[in-house]
Amino acid sequence: MTKKLELLAPGGDVDSIKAAIAAGADAVYCGLDKFNARNRATNIRFDDLQGIIQLAHAHHCHVFLTLNIIIVESEIPALINLLNKIVNTRIDGIIVQDIGMLYLLPRWFNELKVHASTQLTTHNEGQIAFLKQLAVTRVNLSRELNLDEIGRLTRVAHRHDIATEVFVHGSNCICFSGICYMSSVISGNSGNRGRCSQPCRDQYLKTSTGMNFPLNLKDNSAYRDLRELSVAGVDSLKIEGRIKKSYYVYTVVDAWRKQLDRFYDVNTVNTDMTALYKVFNRDFTNAYLHGNISNDMFIDNPRDNSAIHVSELKGTASAENIEEAKCEIYDERTGIITTVEQKLAQLSIGKTSLHLHISGDCGEPLKISVQTPGTTFDVLSHLPLAAGGSEALTIELLTKRLKALNDTSFYIESLDTENLRPNLFLPFRELTAIKKRVLFLLNNSKEWLDPIEVPAITRRTDVDLKPKLSVLISSRDDIHLCNSIAATIYFQIPACLKKQLSELQELFVSNTIIPWFPSVLIGDDYRAAVELLKTVYPKHIVTNNTGIAYEAWKLDIAWIAGPHLNSVNSWSLHCLKEHFNCAGAFISNELNKVQIKGIKKPADFDVYYSIYHPMMVMTSRQCLLQQVTGCSKHHLDDDCLQNCEKRATITNIKNNSFVIEKSKGNYHELYNGSHFLNTDIVTDIPDMFSSFFIDLRRIQTATQTKLDIRELCTLFEKLLQGDRDAKQKIRQAIYPTTSAQYKTGI
Secondary structure, three states: OOOOOEEEEEEOOHHHHHHHHHHOOOEEEEEEOOOOOOOOOOOEOHHHHHHHHHHHHHOOOEEEEEEOOOOOHHHHHHHHHHHHHHOOOOOOEEEEOOHHHHHHHHHHOOOOOEEEOHHHOEOOHHHHHHHHOOOEEEEEEOOOOOHHHHHHHHHHHHHOOOEEEEEEEEOOOOOOOOOOOHHHHHHOOOHHHOOOOOHHHOOEOOOOOOOOOOOOEOEEEOHHHHHHHHHHOOOEEEEOOOOOOHHHHHHHHHHHHHHHHHHHHHOOOOOOOHHHHOOOOOOEEOOOOOOOOEHHHEOOOOOOOHHHHHHHHOOOOOHHHHHHHHHHHHHHHHHHHHHHHHHHOOOOOOOEEEEEEEEEOOOOEEEEEEEOOOOEEEEEEEEEOEEOOOOOOOHHHHHHHOHHHHHOOEEEEEEEOOOEOOOEEOOHHHHHHHHHHHHHHHOOOOOOOOOOOOOOOOOOOOOOOOOEEEEEEOOHHHHHHHHOOOOEEEEEOOOOOHHHHHHHHHHHHHOOOEEEEOOOOOOHHHHHHHHHHHHHOOOEEEEOOHHHHHHHHHOOOEEEEOHHHOEOOHHHHHHHHHHHOOOEEEEOOOOOHHHHHOOOOOOOOEEEEEEEEOOEEEEEOOOOOOOOOOOOOOEOOHHHHHHOOEEEEEEEOOOOEEEEEEOOOOOEEEEEOOEEEOOOHHHHOOOOOOEEEEEOOOOOOOOEEOOOHHHHHHHHHHHHOOOOOHHHHHHHHEEOEEOHHHHHOO
16 A cells, blocks of 8 residues: 655645645644744744644644744743743644754653754765754655665665655755755845845846846755655655645645545556646756756746746747736636635634633532533532631632643633632642643643743853864865864865865875864765774864764764854853764854854853854755856766866845856855955954864955965964954955854845
8 A cells, every 4th residue: 555645735824824725635744933944935923833733733734833933032031931821732743953952952852743844954974963852753755856866875774763844845945954045145034044045046147047036946845756755755745835825725735635536546647737836937857856866956037937937838928928928827817716715714713612610618629610612511629718818719710720722723612610719729739730620621631731841051151262273175286284283184075076086095094184064964975974984084084064974973973063054142152062972063154243142152162263264155956157157067966076177256136246166076055246354353252262263265355465375374373372463464465255144144
């Protein structure tokens, strides 16, 4: 028998959630008005959550709550207050990105099932093992993976009792999720905070290939690939669209529901995607899924493609045909909207009324009779009522003590004390106990949990800490620095290293340089990176990939969490140290001065910060040059990754410039037009950082320097030694630069 796959639908607001349920979704994911990665969606209020859960469960639909952003230190108390409320709902799981949250949840809120967000960029076996250590029960795999990679990782996940979720329909990001800083760098609207302004879809100055939207991908749809996904063993099919309207959600979920039912019933897959073209789309591609990464994935228009698609079916996309198609689509959508509105009108997230009848006499137990539209039950106190006491049981006092019942999917419509003798007393703890028994019965026999007070982390300062300089290079020509400066030298390992493994092994054995692992390591390249660890067995490493972090921990190699692991709060540092024996971590450059100051590091733990670097704003598995400078190749292949070495610049119509960097053995990367430079932090936040870091890789931006790399290192070393003139000399030697993130924060 074919395994049933979960159909997971987006719910950006209450109507979209209802639409997903009405269309037959098996599960819906939605966010509250804070702590979730779709800040532009309407989202839902916590007061609505209980009703949503009740409605969904009545239709055999699960509800997953998105808390999938990085959490700054000042927000931790509010987050804990929210979690104390969530544990008393019947939510089916929460979706998480922040590593600090992955520490808090299993330790203090282990009643909640935890799903790893796509923002955690999970694409190799080690990352799955890493997440297993943090009690994750489901992982959303990276969108860029092909079917073979998905199948392999799903088998690994299942061995760890982790389910896999795969993105099957909706907007394609051109960057690996979680390591996109483009919106953050431009405007302070961090994608890791749910505020992405989608600058990749902006209009750019026309490129030499004639493109106005060179970073704009078609939407993803695996509609015709259902059989292959089933064979790959995945557990859940995720539809994207939390900022889409309810009629969009209904249409897409309905099409997928029918596709799944057809597959189960008659073992065939429908190839007609007409229904999906009736609502917003940028045309469709399934190229990532088939490992067919080509320029066919791009579309030079970020707007709705529906009318163009219909007009092309009629012959040509002429102006006349497009206008006719727009009218046809408008009429169809009006009909869809009317149908959906009728269905939504039949669904309610309103709470169920409670009628409470409270009675008792002196020497007898207090009795609370509970009536709902579907049931009636009585609860008795264990202790008898007594005369007198400091607080008599008045209707006002009982309303106050029982108000927690309103935090469920019920609300108190009436509270009757006519049969309760006046001037009677019951101890507060007994009233609390009887209230909990009522809550237990109302909440499907789920124990009501008291709020947990998570202990605060104590601040530790290292008085007279003298931070050292760390330097990153990626060229063998720069290894001479090892003999001329006192700084620790890190060497960037390429993301596609399988064919360079023997050379890299020899390089690290022969030189006093430390391996620096990239964010993305897929398939054979990940396995080659693990082999490099085992054969070189370095003194320590820096890694931006949690899969390599896991392997280093198992091999007892000291490791430092790189800047792209997005460490932004104290709990993330404690998580890395306590669970994986992490030796230190870079604090995210997305934070401002105040946000950094709030972080409290663990004992015997080094904290790093990058004060000078080219600002990588995205890493893509796609070729970023196809639409900019063009290429004779139609498809991106292994030879491209290993040998292509090109550079180009693009500028959007808002005058933001970016550098496309393709180096040998690496994925395509996009950099800000100028380097980041922040010398202020050296004196702004003393006694916190063990090392300040500079990135001297040869990434060419508009930033120029008058000095060679050895002279630059010497100048930065003088800055850390307290030379009063060093800061000014650095600014004179390096220009133009930016430190906007240090001022703006997230």
